[in-house]
Amino acid sequence: MQLLLQTFQTLGKKSVHIALVGNPNSGKSSLFNALTGLNQKVGNFPGVTVDKKTGSLWLDDQQQAELIDLPGTYSLYPRRADEWVAYKVLMGADPDIQTDVVLLVADASNLKRNLLFCSQIIDLKIPVVMALTMNDIAAKKNINIDISGLEAELGIPVVAVNPRKNKGIGNLKKILQQVARIHAATHTRDFIDTKKLAPEAIHGVQQLVPQLSDYASVHYLINHEQFPLNNTLQAAIEQVEIDHKFNPTKTQAEEIMQRYHRIRQIMQQNVVEPGPLEKKLFTDKLDNLLLHRTWGYIILLTVLFLLFQSIFWLARFPMDGIEWSFQQASSWLGNVLPQAWWSDLFINGIVAGLSGILVFVPQIMILFGLITLLEDTGYMARISFLSDKLMRKVGLNGKSVMPMISGFACAVPAIMSTRNIENRKERLLTILITPLMSCSARLPVYTILISLxxxxxxxxxxxSLQGLVMMGLYLLGTTMALIVSYVMKWFVKIQEKSFFILELPVYRAPRWKNAAITMVEKARIFVTDAGKVIMVISLLLWFLSNYGPDHRISKLEDKYAALMQQMPAQKDSLQKHLSTEKLQNSYAGILGKTIEPVIAPLGYDWKIGIALITSFAAREVFVGTMATLYSVEESDNSSLREKLQSARHPDGRPVYTLAAALSLMVFYVLAMQCMSTLAVVKRETKSWKWPVFQFTYMTILAYSMSFLVYHLF
Known part of the structure; x- marks a missing residue:
């Protein structure tokens, strides 16, 4: 007994690895957030561009656990890249991810469909706990579930939870800890008699790999080529298939029929469901309005309009506060620090760069928060459904809408999410047009130019007129994306049938905590990831803007030293002219002047040219670049907006006229100004052909449209 206790104590100190699995729209993300809170991190699974979301939690005062959120899937027969990731982890075929316990999320209001996946995991003979979600919706549908009877039939622990209200979470952690300590499958019997599906072939595989369950052996027969096995074992399993004439399609069909036969029996004994003539839920009634062929589109446009209006309404005061704080800080530092190159670097390089990052955090948080609320309520899926008819006309389908809408946040994960589109042509077209959607990195550019x-x-x-212009920019990107897709569908020669199958989740009240977690997380990512790039480029720009060829700078300094001796009363004015000319003759100025003839027809000066080049690293760098350039030239403590308003061409004309600003905004709507996006397109298409084509067509389109806008206005 003492030895057993010592073993338990040792296990208690080791971190438990839990895999979170379930059908899409089963409440998996809600449960992940409820269990882990802000202790989350996002990366990629090794070798594939699929989001890997992990988090840590404490099962009790001593036992810590790592929770990995696997992509949603309906069964153990994968089709998409993200489903293969979940499948390999559950089959123990992923060498980088080992799991002690599987936490399976099942929707109580749609239990029959969820039990198929559950039954397959049970037959793999791995430790599993079922978390039963959506119990409140099941109650509204008059569905009653006998949880203890369900536990007895399945042979696994079943815990009712409500992640939105934090109900059942403590009990779930307790059960997970108990199952992890035992570290063995609690179910000893098979859900179905898998052995009868292909007895000789299963026996043959188990002789080669003795530790496999009957059901895992079936999957080795079907998918062994996808598992990390040596060539000898691969050939041996292939021979077993041939010797026993194993038919994977017939075996899979027979398995699914047997599972649903057993599931029907379990449902009859343990679940009381209402008759088919029961009254419709509120969700169904609301869908009659929101998916209406006329009102549905009017409501959709209204929702999008309010989304973009809110970015200005809600963010104005915190943005003004941040801007004022940096003005005061720069002024105070200018008075306190001595006149030296390092103080200039600190104020006009580091502080100016930081202000270009932090001032836009409120808008980015608000945008992501509102998008999260739309997803939470279930309305985002309706947008896909509404858009399918329009999407098909331009060569896409309704599933393309979700990556396109995600593109409003960031093109990189949006392009990665196109793996949900089974049709190869529609997936490629979606990848090629998604960067035309105005991502959050463009938001700082739009904001500063609109306010000007x-x-x-x-x-x-x-x-708000400013909100209307902002919405117009987003609509321009969307419209151009649809036009480009319509044109390109005639040139992409991939013939493949297309189907649009989408499950509409029920409407739910938004979870403010979930929105808050997302807002904080996205702000952190913006400040740390984009912020690093902005700061590095701000410091590099400070150097390029303060230094130039020695002969040029020396000549200027001698010239103005002589002028100041001749006209001491005009020293301040001459000093300002010296700063301007030094900037023009710096390395940054030479670069800007070199490309100025190319961009002058669009209404841009050489400083904007520098910003166009630097913002290829990240679009939001535009604002940091302008902040650094104008801080170097003008040592006063006015805001960037005020500096841009007073900017003049050599002939005295304002740089930022309505025509020039609109031209610049249109350029940023349509141009490919992001290295990360090109990199992910290359990864997803496995070729440099498509990113090169994408960069070329977007640059030509942006230049042409900007030229047209500038000369029209």
């Missing part, structure tokens, strides 16, 4: 040239006035007391 668009009046802050309201129509009917609530319609």
């Amino acid at each position: 040239v668009i009046d802050d006035k309201y129509y009917f007391g609530f319609l």
Whole structure:
């Protein structure tokens, strides 16, 4: 007994690895957030561009656990890249991810469909706990589940939880800890008699790999080529298939029929469901309005309009506060620090770069928060459904809408999410047009330019002109994406049938905690990831803007030293002219002047040219670049907006006129200004052909449209 206790104590100190699995829309993400809170990190699974979401939690005061959120899947027969990731982990075929316990999430309001996946995992003979979610929706549908009877039939622990209200979470942690300590499958009997599906072939595989369960052996017969096995074992399993005439299609069909036969029996004994003539749920009634062929589209446009209006309404005060704080900090530092190169670097390089990052955090948090609320309520899936008819006309389908909408946040994960589109042609077209959707990195550019040239006035007391222009930019990107897709569908020669099957989740009240976690996480990613790039480029720009060829700088300094001796009364004015000319003759100035003839027809000066080059690293670098360039040239403590408003061409014309600003905004809507996006397109298409084509067509499109806008206005 003492030895057993010591073993338990040793296990208690070791971190438990839990795999979170379940059908899509079963409440998996909600449970992950409830268990881990802010202790999350996102990366990629080794070798594939599929999001890997992990988090840590404490099962009790001493036992820590690592939770890995596997991609949602309906069964152990994968089709998409993300389903293969979940499949290999569950089959123990992923050498980088080992699991002690499987936490399976099942939707109580749709239990029959969820039990198929559950039954397959049970037959793999791995430790599993079922978390039963959506119990409140099941109650509204008059569905009653005998949980103890369900436990007895399945042979696994079943815990009712409500992640939104944090109910049942403590009990779930307790059960997980108990199962992890035993570290053995609690179910000893098979859900179905798998052995009868192909007895000789299963026996043959188990002689080669003795530790496999009957059901795992079936999967080795079907998918052994996908598992990390040596060539000898691969050939031996292949021979077993041939010797016993194993038919994978017939075996799979027979298995699914047997599983559903058993599931029907379990449902009859343990689940009371209402008759088919029961009244419709509120969800169904709401869908009649929100998916209406006329009202549905009007409501959709209204929702999108309010989304973009809110970015200005809600973010104005915190942005003004951050901007004011940095002005005060720069002024105070300018008075306290001595005149030296390092203090100039600190104020005009580091502090100016930081202000270009932090001032846009409120808008990015609000945008992501509102998108999360739309996803949470179930409305995002309806947008896909509404858009399918339009999408098909341009060569896409309704599933393309989710990556495109995700592109409003960031093109990189949006392009990665196109793996949900089974049709290869539609997936490629979606990848090629998604960067035209205005991502959050463009938001700082739009914001600063709109505030410069668009009046802050309201129509009917609530319609903001600035918000309307912002929405117009997003609609321009979306419209151009659809036009480009329509044109390209005639040139992409991939013939494949397309199907659009989408499960509409029920409407739910938004989870403010979940939105808050997302907002904090996205702000952190923006500040740390984009912020690093902005800071490095800000410091590099400070150097390039302060230094130039020695002969040029020396000549200028001698010239102005002589002028200051001749006209001491105009020393301040001459000092300002010296700063301007030194900037023009710096390395940055030489670079900008070199490309100025190419961009002058668009209404841009050489400083904007430098910003176009630097923002190829990340679009939001544009603002940091301008902040650094104008801070180097002008030592006063006015805001970046005020500096841009006073910017002039050599002939005295304002740089940022309505025409020039609109031209620049259109350029940023349509141009490929992101190295990361090109890199992920290469990874997803496994070829440099498509990213090169994408960069070329987007640059030509952006230049042409900007030229047109500038000369029209």
